[in-house]
Amino acid sequence: MRVAATGPRRGVPAGRAEVAALSRRAVIRIARQPSAWLPGLLVPLLMTAVFTGDYGKVAAAIGFPASASYLHYVLPAALLAGAVYVGIVTGTEATLDVENGFISRLLLATIWRPAILVGPLAVAALQAIAQSCVLLAVFAAFGAGIHGGLSGCVVILLATALFTVAIAGAAIALGLWTGDSEVMQGLFGVLFILLFLSSAFFPPTDMSGWFRAGATHSPVTMLVDGMRDPVLGLRGGHGPAEALLVAVACCAVGIVLALTALRGRDRAGAA
Amino acid sequence: MRGIDLEVSEGSIFGLLGPNGAGKTTVVRMLTTLLAPSGGWARVAGLDVVRQASAVRRAIGAALQETSLDPLMTGRELIRLQAALHGLPGKVAKHRADALLEQLELAGVAAGRVKVYSGGTKRRLDLALALIHQPSVLFLDEPTTGIDPASRQAIWAQIRALSQEQGATIFLTTQYLEEADRLCGELAIMDGGVIVRRGAPEVLKAQVDVPTLLVTVAAGHRERAAGILARFGQARSGPRGALGVGLADGAPAVADVVRALDEGGVLIEHLHLDLPTLEDVFADATGRQMLTETSEEPGRIGADILQEHG
Amino acid sequence: MTAAARVAWLIARRNVLNVFRIPGNVITVVGLPVLVLIMFGGAFSRMAVLAGYPPGDPIGWVTPFAVVLGAAFTGLGSAYDVARDVPTGFMDRLLASPASRAALVTGEVLGSVGRAWLQLAAVLVIALPAGVSLHDMGGAIPLLLLASAGVAAWSGLWALAVLYRLPSAQSIGLVTIGIFAASMLATGQVPVRYQAFWLSAITKVNPMTPVLKMSRQGFLGPVTWSGTWPGLLALTLTAVVLALLTWASLRRFGRSAR
Numbered sequence: 001m002r003v004a005a006t007g008p009r010r011g012v013p014a015g016r017a018e019v020a021a022l023s024r025r026a027v028i029r030i031a032r033q034p035s036a037w038l039p040g041l042l043v044p045l046l047m048t049a050v051f052t053g054d055y056g057k058v059a060a061a062i063g064f065p066a067s068a069s070y071l072h073y074v075l076p077a078a079l080l081a082g083a084v085y086v087g088i089v090t091g092t093e094a095t096l097d098v099e100n101g102f103i104s105r106l107l108l109a110t111i112w113r114p115a116i117l118v119g120p121l122a123v124a125a126l127q128a129i130a131q132s133c134v135l136l137a138v139f140a141a142f143g144a145g146i147h148g149g150l151s152g153c154v155v156i157l158l159a160t161a162l163f164t165v166a167i168a169g170a171a172i173a174l175g176l177w178t179g180d181s182e183v184m185q186g187l188f189g190v191l192f193i194l195l196f197l198s199s200a201f202f203p204p205t206d207m208s209g210w211f212r213a214g215a216t217h218s219p220v221t222m223l224v225d226g227m228r229d230p231v232l233g234l235r236g237g238h239g240p241a242e243a244l245l246v247a248v249a250c251c252a253v254g255i256v257l258a259l260t261a262l263r264g265r266d267r268a269g270a271a
Numbered sequence: 272m273r274g275i276d277l278e279v280s281e282g283s284i285f286g287l288l289g290p291n292g293a294g295k296t297t298v299v300r301m302l303t304t305l306l307a308p309s310g311g312w313a314r315v316a317g318l319d320v321v322r323q324a325s326a327v328r329r330a331i332g333a334a335l336q337e338t339s340l341d342p343l344m345t346g347r348e349l350i351r352l353q354a355a356l357h358g359l360p361g362k363v364a365k366h367r368a369d370a371l372l373e374q375l376e377l378a379g380v381a382a383g384r385v386k387v388y389s390g391g392t393k394r395r396l397d398l399a400l401a402l403i404h405q406p407s408v409l410f411l412d413e414p415t416t417g418i419d420p421a422s423r424q425a426i427w428a429q430i431r432a433l434s435q436e437q438g439a440t441i442f443l444t445t446q447y448l449e450e451a452d453r454l455c456g457e458l459a460i461m462d463g464g465v466i467v468r469r470g471a472p473e474v475l476k477a478q479v480d481v482p483t484l485l486v487t488v489a490a491g492h493r494e495r496a497a498g499i500l501a502r503f504g505q506a507r508s509g510p511r512g513a514l515g516v517g518l519a520d521g522a523p524a525v526a527d528v529v530r531a532l533d534e535g536g537v538l539i540e541h542l543h544l545d546l547p548t549l550e551d552v553f554a555d556a557t558g559r560q561m562l563t564e565t566s567e568e569p570g571r572i573g574a575d576i577l578q579e580h581g
Numbered sequence: 582m583t584a585a586a587r588v589a590w591l592i593a594r595r596n597v598l599n600v601f602r603i604p605g606n607v608i609t610v611v612g613l614p615v616l617v618l619i620m621f622g623g624a625f626s627r628m629a630v631l632a633g634y635p636p637g638d639p640i641g642w643v644t645p646f647a648v649v650l651g652a653a654f655t656g657l658g659s660a661y662d663v664a665r666d667v668p669t670g671f672m673d674r675l676l677a678s679p680a681s682r683a684a685l686v687t688g689e690v691l692g693s694v695g696r697a698w699l700q701l702a703a704v705l706v707i708a709l710p711a712g713v714s715l716h717d718m719g720g721a722i723p724l725l726l727l728a729s730a731g732v733a734a735w736s737g738l739w740a741l742a743v744l745y746r747l748p749s750a751q752s753i754g755l756v757t758i759g760i761f762a763a764s765m766l767a768t769g770q771v772p773v774r775y776q777a778f779w780l781s782a783i784t785k786v787n788p789m790t791p792v793l794k795m796s797r798q799g800f801l802g803p804v805t806w807s808g809t810w811p812g813l814l815a816l817t818l819t820a821v822v823l824a825l826l827t828w829a830s831l832r833r834f835g836r837s838a839r
Contacts, residue, residue: 303677304676304677305673305676305677325679326679328677328678328679329679331677333674333677335670335673335674335677336670337669337670337673338669338670339669339670339671339673339674340669340670340671341595341665341666341669341671342669343598343599343602343603344595348595351591352588352591352592352595353674353678355584355587355588355591355680356588356674356675356678356679356680357678357679357680358584358679358680384602400674
């Protein structure tokens with residue numbers, strides 16, 4: 001009697017079902033916890049409101065470029081601040097999975113290992129895009145629309161999504177390494193410092209000393225400036241391409257960090 | 272919870288036995304003031320758990336279902352904190368902590384952080400924390416769940432010592448029949464938020480059934496053996512051709528049965544005494560099995576006697 | 582030491598020790614305000630050209646803000662304590678003990694204060710050699726100690742109020758929003774005269790504003806009573822309101838019997 005061999009169906013890539021299942025789980029968990037996604041919307045808006053309220057009147061006095069309102073200027077920063085939040089939330093979820101043993105359960109199963117990361121990272125990217133759409137709508141309502149049109153929006157959203165994956169990957173790595181959600185607080189602070197150490201909130205020409213040097217050469221500056229070109233409707237430059245390049249590079253780093261941490265935890269469990 | 276009505280004698284070990292979801296932990300949380308009852312009243316150590324909650328907390332110790340330990344602290348730090356939570360002066364706390372750590376074999380690990388402790392060590396530390404202030408009433412919510420048999424036996428010994436030597440009243444919840452049987456002077460069986468049976472383990476088991484003696488005899492002696500056994504109780508079927516009898520006079524009648532069979536010239540090949548268990552009590556009360564993880568159940572294996580009569 | 586004080590001390594000690602026991606925490610908890618000082622001092626150094634800023638002394642303007650902002654985030658330590666304690670059952674241990682609830686809350690708040698003073702020390706170690714000038718050293722440091730302790734207490738109480746109501750690590754985002762709002766909708770970065778009308782309206786009623794003004798004395802000029810008492814009043818009243826909020830949350834926590 002011949003017995004048909006069991007195994008993956010022909011044409012179904014290994015891990016697709018697992019990625020779908022873990023993505024679904026990530027979506028459900030985030031959706032059921034408003035405290036997990038609300039700050040990602042509110043904090044960037046609050047920051048933008050405060051910074052605009054603080055610096056809007058004095059922008060000209062301190063040599064701010066006259067070509068753009070402060071609201072236009074700070075739009076990419078708001079999106080990236082939201083991306084930081086989404087990334088931190090994703091890392092916190094991974095840490096909670098370590099604390100409650102869910103990661104161990106996944107590692108015990110014979111699943112395609114990267115599926116443990118692909119699902120949450122994909123959901124983080126989608127969450128960032130959805131969040132960014134809301135933020136863009138609010139900015140537009142206050143007069144800061146995207147002059148670069150649909151193509152400009154695509155560039156901005158893509159860069160934000162890739163940056164989110166980078167942050168989420170780093171946060172997941174930190175969560176898997178430490179198993180304690182309190183370290184996310186530190187990562188959050190460090191990432192915001194990186195945002196400030198760039199052209200996100202002020203032109204580097206308005207800064208002084210080593211801070212100015214750091215901001216001028218920061219890859220976040222390339223990212224932010226490249227995202228700002230479509231906002232202002234500036235065409236023909238390399239800005240958007242450079243922004244996407246930086247975003248892709250950051251994304252790759254984040255994914256590598258996450259994979260390394262996952263491999264480390266897998267090996268530690270097998271020891 | 273659908274209504275709990277019970278009374279626990281001072282100085283006794285009282286067990287609340289039931290499957291997962293029966294409501295045992297809910298009862299413990301109410302009695303330890305962690306959960307407000309939606310109706311009725313309860314007194315612990317003579318104090319009302321709602322109106323005199325603070326006083327109740329002073330009188331009780333609790334080792335709850337979760338080991339309730341901070342993984343970032345050391346064992347010694349936790350004991351020190353627990354002593355402070357109960358208002359113990361520093362020197363008294365240190366003296367008691369040292370004694371408890373020795374008694375519970377934790378002295379060697381107390382300086383390390385809880386996150387590296389084994390499950391059994393965490394349980395023993397949890398017990399130490401519950402005892403630091405020498406409570407008159409001790410609540411133990413599934414104290415041996417998830418730990419190895421050796422550690423379980425050690426914890427049982429400590430629970431018995433607490434009751435016998437210190438006179439503490441112990442309220443123990445468990446899903447392990449053996450634990451309830453061996454430790455508790457009285458117990459209540461709980462199912463679906465209601466107490467279905469209450470009493471001493473032996474009394475509860477005797478209420479359900481009498482012991483069954485299973486006898487395997489040599490070929491040709493069955494009829495004679497059956498006639499002799501009929502004098503001691505109702506006949507029962509046995510596995511693999513064994514003859515069974517429900518002993519109306521209980522387990523002590525085994526000696527009489529053996530003597531009678533011997534005098535009747537019956538050659539006994541195998542004897543097995545099957546005692547009623549708490550599982551039988553649960554099944555009798557609820558109409559279903561209480562599916563639990565048990566190691567050895569007293570009565571289920573029983574006493575196997577192999578005797579040859581020449 | 583009374584029993585309640587002892588409990589509060591041990592809880593506070595636990596909170597502060599976690600700064601060193603959690604990998605990487607010490608760098609971020611203690612280092613963050615230092616980075617804020619460097620960041621705001623560097624990013625906003627052009628502010629010095631504005632009329633109304635202390636002439637040529639952006640560091641003096643920013644240093645107290647960095648300290649207060651850092652203190653405002655110290656409550657996250659208490660938030661993480663609760664988020665960790667609830668699933669492990671450690672919170673049940675605390676609540677099932679006869680220790681007063683006030684002692685448990687006070688301990689966490691004192692832990693926030695401890696963290697804030699660690700940060701203050703780190704900031705001064707950077708700021709003083711960096712050239713921040715103290716016009717009134719005898720007044721500046723005590724007021725800064727007071728401001729950072731008071732704001733840390735606010736932060737601890739706010740964190741506990743939220744986490745007792747929503748005990749999960751994901752609720753910490755809500756704590757952060759509150760901290761952000763309180764810290765940034767004030768005169769942290771620019772004087773009120775330069776703010777948009779809506780922001781200046783909020784700034785004028787934000788209790789953080791008089792606290793910042795109180796803590797900047799000594800760095801920007803002499804310490805006076807008229808510059809101090811509004812900050813003290815704001816610290817006290819806000820702490821009372823937040824304490825009541827925390828108490829209400831704790832009473833509802835786990836539906837525990839009273």
